[in-house]
Structure formats: C-alpha cells, structure tokens
Amino acid sequence: MIDDANVPSLLxxxxxxxKTPYDPSxxxxxxxxxxxxxxxxxxxCQGTYASGIGSNHTPEEFVWPMAIIMEGLTLTIDNNTKHxxxxxxxxxEISHVDTFSMHESFDVDDPRLFTRHW
Numbered sequence: 778m779i780d781d782a783n784v785p786s787l788l789x790x791x792x793x794x795x796k797t798p799y800d801p802s803x804x805x806x807x808x809x810x811x812x813x814x815x816x817x818x819x820x821x822c823q824g825t826y827a828s829g830i831g832s833n834h835t836p837e838e839f840v841w842p843m844a845i846i847m848e849g850l851t852l853t854i855d856n857n858t859k860h861x862x863x864x865x866x867x868x869x870e871i872s873h874v875d876t877f878s879m880h881e882s883f884d885v886d887d888p889r890l891f892t893r894h895w
Contacts, residue, residue, distance in 0.1 A: 779820055780813040782830040782841035782882070788813050789847045810851065824885025827868040831882060835892050839882035842872050 780787040785795070791806045813830065815821060820831045822838045829840030829848065849865035872883045872891070880891035 778812070778818070780818050780830060781820060781834075782832045782844035783834075784843060784847060786813075786830075786844070786847070788830065788844065788851060792847065792851050806851075807853065814848065822885045826871050826888050827883070827885045829868065829885070835882040836884070838885050839890075839892065840868075840885055841882045842869055842879045845869055845872075 785793055787809055790809075791803065812818060813821070816823070818830065820833070822828060822831050822840050824838060827840055827845075830844035831838070831840050835841070845865055845868050849862060852861050852865075869879070871888050872880060874883075874888045874891070876894070878894070881893040882891060884890035
C-alpha cells in the first residue's frame with residue numbers, strides 16, 4: 778500500500794468528494810490519513826527540515842509541497858489544528874529557500890535541493 782504526493786491521491790480523495798462528501802471525522806478517512814502520513818507509507822519521508830509525502834517520480838527523501846498543502850486542507854478541526862496548521866506553513870515556507878517559488882519537490886534534510894526550479 779502506498780500513496781503518492783500528486784493530486785488526486787488517497788489523501789485528497791475525500792477533499793475532492795470521491796464517493797462521500799468530505800467529512801474529516803469519518804473513521805475511514807482518518808485511518809487512511811494516519812497511514813498516509815506515517816512511515817507505513819513508503820513515500821512518506823521525515824527529515825531535519827520537513828516531513829511529507831514524496832513520489833517515485835522524484836528523488837528519495839524529497840517531499841512535495843502539493844501534498845503538504847493537501848495535508849493542511851484535510852486537517853480535522855480539533856485542539857491540535859493550530860499546531861498542525863503552523864507545521865504546514867513552516868514546511869511550505871522552508872521549501873522556497875529564498876526563491877519565493879513552490880517547487881515540485883524538495884529534500885527533507887536540505888531544502889536547497891529541489892526539483893523543477895521554474
């Protein structure tokens with residue numbers, strides 16, 4: 778079992794309305810999300826500067842800002858939401874490395890390494 782960083786993906790399926798209306802409290806959605814955002818997902822990476830979902834289309838240990846954004850859009854509203862949203866923003870801010878662009882992917886241990894500079 779895997780989930781890729783692109784959209785559509787398992788992480789984005791409920792947000793996009795696949796099968797059921799988006800309901801972040803749905804137990805299937807929550808268990809799928811826990812799997813996707815864990816080391817059980819072979820494309821999940823965690824490093825010094827970031828964590829998130831990567832892809833077999835980019836180097837290992839590179840995560841996609843697109844997946845980080847979807848992670849933020851599918852957060853459950855609860856007491857941890859502010860902390861989780863802050864972590865989403867922190868990773869997105871780190872990823873631009875003074876280029877002020879969102880790149881396709883970046884290295885979780887060295888954000889200066891990224892794909893698609895344009």
